[in-house]
Amino acid sequence: MKFGQKSLAHIRYRDLLAMAGPYILANTAVPMLGLVDTAVIGQTGSTADLGAIAVGGILFSFIFWSFGFLRMGTTGFVALADGKQDEPEIRAAASRAVLMAIGISALLLVLAQEIQNLAFALLGASDEVEQIAKDYFRIRMWGSPASLSLFALLGVLIGLGQARAVLIIQVFLNGLNITLDLLLAGHLEMGVRGIAFGTVISEWTTLVAGSLIVVSRLRQRHEDHEPIVPWERIKKLKPMWSSFRSNLNIMIRTLFLVFGFAWFTNQGARYGDTVLASNHILLQFIAFAAFFLDGFANVVESLSGKAFGAGRGNLLNVVVRRTTLLASGTAFALAVATVGLGAHGISFLTAIPDVQQQAAHSLPFASAYIFLSFAAFQLDGIFIGTSRTRAMRNASALSTTIFVLTTIPLSVRFGNDGLWLAFNVYVVCRALALGVQYPALQKASTQ
Numbered sequence: 001m002k003f004g005q006k007s008l009a010h011i012r013y014r015d016l017l018a019m020a021g022p023y024i025l026a027n028t029a030v031p032m033l034g035l036v037d038t039a040v041i042g043q044t045g046s047t048a049d050l051g052a053i054a055v056g057g058i059l060f061s062f063i064f065w066s067f068g069f070l071r072m073g074t075t076g077f078v079a080l081a082d083g084k085q086d087e088p089e090i091r092a093a094a095s096r097a098v099l100m101a102i103g104i105s106a107l108l109l110v111l112a113q114e115i116q117n118l119a120f121a122l123l124g125a126s127d128e129v130e131q132i133a134k135d136y137f138r139i140r141m142w143g144s145p146a147s148l149s150l151f152a153l154l155g156v157l158i159g160l161g162q163a164r165a166v167l168i169i170q171v172f173l174n175g176l177n178i179t180l181d182l183l184l185a186g187h188l189e190m191g192v193r194g195i196a197f198g199t200v201i202s203e204w205t206t207l208v209a210g211s212l213i214v215v216s217r218l219r220q221r222h223e224d225h226e227p228i229v230p231w232e233r234i235k236k237l238k239p240m241w242s243s244f245r246s247n248l249n250i251m252i253r254t255l256f257l258v259f260g261f262a263w264f265t266n267q268g269a270r271y272g273d274t275v276l277a278s279n280h281i282l283l284q285f286i287a288f289a290a291f292f293l294d295g296f297a298n299v300v301e302s303l304s305g306k307a308f309g310a311g312r313g314n315l316l317n318v319v320v321r322r323t324t325l326l327a328s329g330t331a332f333a334l335a336v337a338t339v340g341l342g343a344h345g346i347s348f349l350t351a352i353p354d355v356q357q358q359a360a361h362s363l364p365f366a367s368a369y370i371f372l373s374f375a376a377f378q379l380d381g382i383f384i385g386t387s388r389t390r391a392m393r394n395a396s397a398l399s400t401t402i403f404v405l406t407t408i409p410l411s412v413r414f415g416n417d418g419l420w421l422a423f424n425v426y427v428v429c430r431a432l433a434l435g436v437q438y439p440a441l442q443k444a445s446t447q
Contacts, residue, residue, distance in 0.1 A: 011318055016299055016326060022163035024295030026170035036178045037195050038284055038349050040185045047352055051273045052132035052192055054280035058265045059119050059133070060140055062258045063108070069250035070101050070151035071158075075301050076387035077243065078159025083309025088226040090160070091218055092233035096243055097152035099234075105145035112141045122266075129273065132192050139196035146203035153210045161302040162217060169210045177202035249389035253396040260400045260426055267407060267419050275416050278358035281349050282366040285342065289334040289370040290377065296327040297381030305385035308444075316382075317442065324378045331374035338367040358416075365420035372424060375431035383434060388441055395433035402429045 037057075041049045074097040081089040108115070116137055120130055150173070157165045177198055184194030222228055233239070261283075268279040300323050307316040342363040346356050383392045403426035410418030 011303075011315065011322070013322055013326065016296075016319070016323055019161070019163060019299045019302075020295040020323075020326070022167040023158075023298040024292055026163070026167040026295075036181055037185075038281060040181055041192065041195065047273045047277055047355065048128040048132060049192055050277045050280065050350065050352070050355070051129040051269075052136060053195065054265060054276055054283075055129060055133040055269075056136040056140070056192075056196075057280070058258075058262050059137060062119075062255075062262050063115065064144070064147055064151075065254050065258050066251060067101075067104055067148055068151065068254045069247035070097055070104075070148055071155040072254075072301075072384045073097070073243065073247045073250050073387075073389070074152055074155025075159040076246065076305055076384055076389075078156055079302050079305025079385050080309035080387060082160060083306035087221055087224050088230045088233055089239075090156075090221070091228065092230050092239070093159075093243070094152070094156040094214070094218065095229055095234050096240070097155060098149060100247075101148040101152045102145065105148045108144045109141065112138075129276075136192050136196045139193060140199060143200035143203040146200075146207040149207055150203065150210055153207075153214045156214055157217070158298050158302060159305065160217065161306075163298070165213050165217065166298075169206060169213065172209055173202055173206040176205060246387055246389045249393040250384075253389070253393045256396040256400040257430075260403050263400075263404060263407070264419065264423055267411060268416060271416050274352075274354045274358055277350070277352070277355045278362065279416070281346060281355065281359045282362055284349065285338055285345065285366050286369055286373075289331070289338070290373060292334060293327055293331055293374050293377045294381075296323045296330070297377045299323055300378060300381035301385035303385070304382050305387070308386040320378070320382060324375075327374040327378050331371050335367045335371035338370055339364065342367070362416065362420055365417070365424065369420075369424050369427055372431075373427045375435070376427055379431055379434035379438065382438070382441065386441060388437075391434065391437045391441075395430065395437070398433045399426060399429035402426070 037053055038050070041053050074093060077093040078090050081087075081093060116134060119137075120134060150169070154166060154169065157169075180198030180201055181195055184190045184198050185192070186194075188194060190197070219228065226233070265276070265279065265283075269276040300319060303319045304316050307319065343360055346359045346363070350356060350359075380392070383389070403422055406425050407419060407422040410422045412418070414421065
């Protein structure tokens with residue numbers, strides 16, 4: 001969207017819904033994979049297998065999303081450059097992100113054994129679950145270069161508002177992954193190993209397809225006189241330092257955020273494999289809702305960055321207000337659906353009676369979390385798009401600290417119910433910690 005060509009009057013609810021639609025479809029493909037993984041293992045494996053998927057999933061969330069700045073930071077820089085109509089800088093930001101992804105993934109592979117040893121020393125799972133999860137970890141690590149590079153490519157597309165391209169990549173990745181999971185883990189009975197192999201094959205295949213899409217989009221926009229890969233810009237120290245500082249803030253923010261979910265999983269594991277497995281099932285519902293709501297956040301990321309880069313503070317206010325209203329209504333509908341259909345979803349994901357009973361008991365807590373989470377997602381999108389990463393870092397550190405401190409007395413008093421209560425407090429604190437900093441962002445957007 002070029003701001004000189006489209007007035008504020010055209011930014012209507014139906015425009016935002018049209019923009020959010022492909023993102024929502026793309027984002028919901030991600031938790032669908034988690035649902036299928038859980039269902040395949042839940043129906044064919046043991047409680048230990050299901051627990052291993054839970055532990056392995058949160059471990060890779062921690063590892064990969066520690067470098068989530070490759071997606072989020074790239075989105076912010078690309079959106080800001082697009083708002084300024086600086087096409088060479090868009091390509092430079094994309095190139096820096098891909099090069100960074102390659103370097104980080106190479107380091108991860110070199111340190112894979114050390115990472116595994118440290119991770120499983122900190123996680124509180126049973127010996128049987130840990131052994132299965134270690135096998136899953138060793139296989140999945142070979143997909144890290146592809147996974148991190150895809151983060152960078154998706155960041156470029158979201159920053160440019162290329163929602164349909166994002167949808168194509170996500171559907172291809174997760175559709176292929178689901179097919180391979182059913183084939184390898186289900187039909188060929190490879191279990192957790194089949195899940196891991198299916199993911200790695202899918203990531204590398206999608207990287208090839210995604211690279212072709214991004215290069216094609218950038219070539220279509222290449223009307224300036226600088227090279228398609230502007231090395232002179234890529235090597236400039238000032239934007240490189242700005243990128244490093246922003247990415248470091250996002251990394252610290254994401255580490256705190258993923259630590260919060262890891263803390264939740266680890267605390268649940270202390271109550272036994274049944275609670276660990278049931279909490280993991282409910283997290284699949286939350287993941288589905290979260291990625292659904294993130295569709296509106298993706299719209300805010302792109303438009304807020306463009307508005308900020310173009311100095312259009314009034315457009316920023318309109319986009320924030322209208323997408324937040326849409327997101328809140330969506331969150332309420334998802335929460336109601338979770339309560340009404342949750343029992344059927346639990347039965348679909350596992351045939352283990354004890355796990356079904358425990359998950360049904362905790363279902364209202366998951367529903368409340370889903371409704372309360374929309375504000376955190378919206379504010380994350382705004383601050384990512386405008387590259388106000390220091391505020392995000394500080395808010396994440398504060399809210400995670402409050403979560404950990406709240407968990408201790410509530411868990412002692414109410415057990416796993418107390419853990420879920422603290423989890424709900426956590427998502428509210430995430431929103432409040434960023435919300436108090438929004439007025440300063442508004443002011444900066446008009447300067």
